[in-house]
Amino acid sequence: MGESVAVAALNGLVVGASLALVAAGLSLLFGVLGILNFAQGDFFMLGAYAVWLALANGLGFWLGVAAAAVVVGIAGGLGLMAMLWPLRDRAHALVLLATLALSLILQQLASNVFGADAKPVAAPIDARIPIGSHDYPVYDLVVVAAAAIILAGGFVFLKYVRYGIWLRAVAQNQRMASVLGVPVFRVYALTFVISLGLAAVAGSLLAPLVSVYPTVGLDINLNAFIVVIAGGLGNFRGAAAIALALGVVEALGAIVIPGQAVQLVVFGFVIVLLIVRSQRQRVLVRL
Amino acid sequence: MLELEGLHSFYGRSHIIQGISMRVAPGEGVGLVGHNGVGKTTTLRSVMALGPRTRGRIAFEGRELRGAAHARARRGIGFVPDAEAVFADMTVEENIRTGALLGPRREHRRCLDTAYELFPVLGERRAQLGGTLSGGQQKMLSLARGLALRPRLIMVDEPSEGLMPINVDLIARALKRAVDEGTGVLVVDASFQLLKTVCSRVYVMKQGVITGEHDLDEFTTADRLVQTYLKGEAG
Numbered sequence: 001m002g003e004s005v006a007v008a009a010l011n012g013l014v015v016g017a018s019l020a021l022v023a024a025g026l027s028l029l030f031g032v033l034g035i036l037n038f039a040q041g042d043f044f045m046l047g048a049y050a051v052w053l054a055l056a057n058g059l060g061f062w063l064g065v066a067a068a069a070v071v072v073g074i075a076g077g078l079g080l081m082a083m084l085w086p087l088r089d090r091a092h093a094l095v096l097l098a099t100l101a102l103s104l105i106l107q108q109l110a111s112n113v114f115g116a117d118a119k120p121v122a123a124p125i126d127a128r129i130p131i132g133s134h135d136y137p138v139y140d141l142v143v144v145a146a147a148a149i150i151l152a153g154g155f156v157f158l159k160y161v162r163y164g165i166w167l168r169a170v171a172q173n174q175r176m177a178s179v180l181g182v183p184v185f186r187v188y189a190l191t192f193v194i195s196l197g198l199a200a201v202a203g204s205l206l207a208p209l210v211s212v213y214p215t216v217g218l219d220i221n222l223n224a225f226i227v228v229i230a231g232g233l234g235n236f237r238g239a240a241a242i243a244l245a246l247g248v249v250e251a252l253g254a255i256v257i258p259g260q261a262v263q264l265v266v267f268g269f270v271i272v273l274l275i276v277r278s279q280r281q282r283v284l285v286r287l
Numbered sequence: 288m289l290e291l292e293g294l295h296s297f298y299g300r301s302h303i304i305q306g307i308s309m310r311v312a313p314g315e316g317v318g319l320v321g322h323n324g325v326g327k328t329t330t331l332r333s334v335m336a337l338g339p340r341t342r343g344r345i346a347f348e349g350r351e352l353r354g355a356a357h358a359r360a361r362r363g364i365g366f367v368p369d370a371e372a373v374f375a376d377m378t379v380e381e382n383i384r385t386g387a388l389l390g391p392r393r394e395h396r397r398c399l400d401t402a403y404e405l406f407p408v409l410g411e412r413r414a415q416l417g418g419t420l421s422g423g424q425q426k427m428l429s430l431a432r433g434l435a436l437r438p439r440l441i442m443v444d445e446p447s448e449g450l451m452p453i454n455v456d457l458i459a460r461a462l463k464r465a466v467d468e469g470t471g472v473l474v475v476d477a478s479f480q481l482l483k484t485v486c487s488r489v490y491v492m493k494q495g496v497i498t499g500e501h502d503l504d505e506f507t508t509a510d511r512l513v514q515t516y517l518k519g520e521a522g
Contacts, residue, residue, distance in 0.1 A: 173371065176372055184355075
């Protein structure tokens with residue numbers, strides 16, 4: 001039983017780590033620009049296809065991950081910015097509809113170009129380590145470590161690097177940041193690139209675990225939205241922490257609750273989180 | 288340094304500023320006084336391109352001011368608004384560094400030292416979140432952050448509003464020091480004590496127009512100044 005719990009917890013960490021990357025990007029985009037991007041999961045999908053393409057062309061797995069981050073991050077980020085920029089002062093519903101439309105377009109394009117079938121992606125590391133009587137894939141642990149490094153890097157960036165500090169400043173008070181000379185437009189562009197780059201990296205890292213197909217980002221998109229809302233909209237660290245917790249809760253819940261019913265545990269966990277957060281908020285208001 | 292000629296400002300169809308002209312020279316403190324709602328803050332916001340649609344000439348150091356607020360800030364203009372000027376979830380030090388990061392690395396430390404020298408309480412609270420400071424300390428932080436960047440012109444909106452006299456004195460002395468160091472200061476404020484310390488001239492504003500320009504020496508008491516802008520003409 002102990003081994004099963006340990007393995008389930010590790011599985012939860014793998015799911016939570018990749019979810020944390022997607023949710024952190026989603027949270028960043030909302031925090032800085034107030035944009036809820038329904039297409040975030042589709043950039044996860046594009047990242048997964050980048051790895052599949054890299055392997056199909058003999059370029060290697062890790063080059064695929066790097067290409068996913070750079071190409072999808074920059075091209076996707078700037079493309080999304082160009083699409084949403086004219087809507088920046090319009091009703092939020094228009095932005096939501098635009099990203100929803102983009103999501104459908106990207107899924108259809110992927111289906112037309114690559115086909116609707118799931119494409120397996122081989123993990124770059126075959127080794128396994130024993131955990132009791134289980135042989136656990138080393139690659140899964142690499143995913144957790146990579147996500148942890150990327151998220152820690154993101155934290156350091158936001159806390160100490162010039163553009164990271166500016167990004168937080170713009171998120172809190174765009175007008176005041178502008179008055180201090182902060183190049184707000186460049187900060188916006190960087191936010192789009194980082195946000196979609198994180199989703200693409202998550203997709204590329206998770207490709208060997210989930211296979212690649214046009215709607216692979218749908219589930220993670222839904223979970224990422226749950227995480228971002230429970231972690232606090234615009235809260236980078238909160239999103240990362242809740243994602244990890246959610247992954248572990250779901251995996252451990254699956255031990256005792258079979259099938260899709262485990263989602264009840266997940267949603268129960270989210271409801272408790274929201275109640276706790278709302279009580280903390282009331283205390284803050286009282287102070 | 289700063290010259291406004293025939294400046295009109297509009298919020299939608301509301302014609303707030305109606306053709307004002309004024310100037311601020313380097314090393315000069317200038318006050319802008321008048322009732323609430325006459326357009327003083329809108330004047331400062333117009334110079335900084337923060338919202339109102341403008342017509343007329345806004346020139347800085349002989350060249351017309353164009354572009355967004357950040358471009359104007361980079362030309363050497365600082366602006367300290369009256370409210371919501373502090374990044375609430377960033378520490379005091381991060382608040383000051385946000386502007387300082389535009390300059391070379393060696394300037395970052397100098398900016399922090401300048402801010403802490405002007406208002407020692409900020410140095411004591413450097414790791415505290417901006418939003419948890421008292422109202423007076425937040426005013427000090429936003430002014431220190433603006434002055435630490437050594438702008439050639441700084442515009443300050445209601446720096447003494449809601450402050451205890453001792454803090455008004457601190458803020459007045461910080462602005463006076465900037466004037467003495469050659470910075471042009473344009474300040475909107477109702478505190479006679481602060482205006483007397485910082486400014487040599489005041490413009491009186493009423494319903495979107497400048498109704499008078501006076502040397503501060505003309506006023507020996509706060510009452511005389513208030514009478515002047517209540518009437519909208521020299522008292």
